[in-house]
Amino acid sequence: MAVIYFKAPGKIILFGEHAVVYGQPAIAIPITRVAATARIFPNLSGDKGSIRIQADDIKLNADLSDLPEQHPLAAAVRFTLEALHPQHIPSIKIQVSSSIPIAAGMGSSAATSVAIIGALSSFLGQPLPKSTISNLAYEVEKIHHGTPSGIDNTVVAHHVPIYYVKNEPIELLRINQPTYWVIADTGEKTPTHETVTAVREMHAHDPERLNELFKTIGEITTSARQPLVDGDVKTLGELLDENQRILASLDLSSPQLDTLIAAAKSAGASGAKLSGGGRGGNMIAVAMPDKVDQIITSLKEAGAVRIITSLLAKCEGK
Ligand code: PMV
Numbered sequence: 001m002a003v004i005y006f007k008a009p010g011k012i013i014l015f016g017e018h019a020v021v022y023g024q025p026a027i028a029i030p031i032t033r034v035a036a037t038a039r040i041f042p043n044l045s046g047d048k049g050s051i052r053i054q055a056d057d058i059k060l061n062a063d064l065s066d067l068p069e070q071h072p073l074a075a076a077v078r079f080t081l082e083a084l085h086p087q088h089i090p091s092i093k094i095q096v097s098s099s100i101p102i103a104a105g106m107g108s109s110a111a112t113s114v115a116i117i118g119a120l121s122s123f124l125g126q127p128l129p130k131s132t133i134s135n136l137a138y139e140v141e142k143i144h145h146g147t148p149s150g151i152d153n154t155v156v157a158h159h160v161p162i163y164y165v166k167n168e169p170i171e172l173l174r175i176n177q178p179t180y181w182v183i184a185d186t187g188e189k190t191p192t193h194e195t196v197t198a199v200r201e202m203h204a205h206d207p208e209r210l211n212e213l214f215k216t217i218g219e220i221t222t223s224a225r226q227p228l229v230d231g232d233v234k235t236l237g238e239l240l241d242e243n244q245r246i247l248a249s250l251d252l253s254s255p256q257l258d259t260l261i262a263a264a265k266s267a268g269a270s271g272a273k274l275s276g277g278g279r280g281g282n283m284i285a286v287a288m289p290d291k292v293d294q295i296i297t298s299l300k301e302a303g304a305v306r307i308i309t310s311l312l313a314k315c316e317g318k
Pocket of ligand 1: 013016017018019020021104105106107145147148149150151152192196275276277278
């Protein structure tokens with residue numbers, strides 16, 4: 001039996017995180033430099049119908065039946081089986097690996113789920129469409145984050161830049177001119193559900209102020225759409241800075257994020273902001289291609305623990 005292999009990219013949110021949970025638009029792009037992969041092997045030594053999950057990165061090697069229901073990798077497998085109702089499940093091993101940093105705003109949990117669901121459905125001879133893979137991965141995201149907006153599973157499963165509004169049909173963005181993005185990791189790990197909870201508490205305390213801020217973030221995101229399509233780095237930079245000011249006013253930045261953002265800008269980035277849940281994780285900067293090397297040097301000197309550059313290439317939207 002052939003080994004089945006499914007790869008899902010990382011992602012980064014360019015505009016609109018947190019506000020997207022409250023119905024505002026957000027823009028996210030896939031980052032293919034990092035990825036989660038699931039491989040499925042027949043397990044000749046396993047009991048009939050047994051499914052073994054091996055993920056060395058998190059030191060997991062266990063039978064599905066021994067894992068708790070809420071275990072995210074087990075849940076990805078179970079949701080896929082529930083969706084497909086296969087007549088017969090051969091004894092298999094699912095091997096999962098990932099180069100996506102964990103709890104850093106790069107979609108590692110969504111990519112792992114998408115890789116498992118994609119690989120398992122193909123292995124069972126019933127490859128699922130991207131939208132179904134995304135919906136199943138969303139169910140797993142709920143276990144991770146409680147109230148996710150759905151942006152992570154959507155961009156990772158569709159593997160293209162998206163303009164996303166919760167509970168609305170997704171828009172796949174057409175890109176006419178490429179842009180360069182620099183992503184730098186603070187090394188600080190703050191789980192997304194913590195910052196989402198903190199924002200929910202702030203919202204409960206002062207809904208009027210928070211709704212106003214989310215609305216402004218939504219306007220920034222909408223304004224960023226055409227500059228992103230056109231590769232207008234100067235306007236994108238200004239909008240990133242505006243978005244960052246609001247996120248900082250919501251106490252979502254951190255001293256190290258501020259340091260990296262300042263370092264990128266002093267080295268010629270057109271603008272920069274935190275990306276994802278915040279209070280650590282990654283920042284992103286947009287820059288003209290000739291500035292990228294100096295930005296990388298400056299970020300390293302400022303203490304970035306990992307730097308990824310990403311070219312958002314031309315692509316067809318829908
Ligand atoms: O930290 P990440 O990359 O998973 O992004 C979280 C984005 C939020 O808007 C804060 C939460 C969400 O579910 O959209």
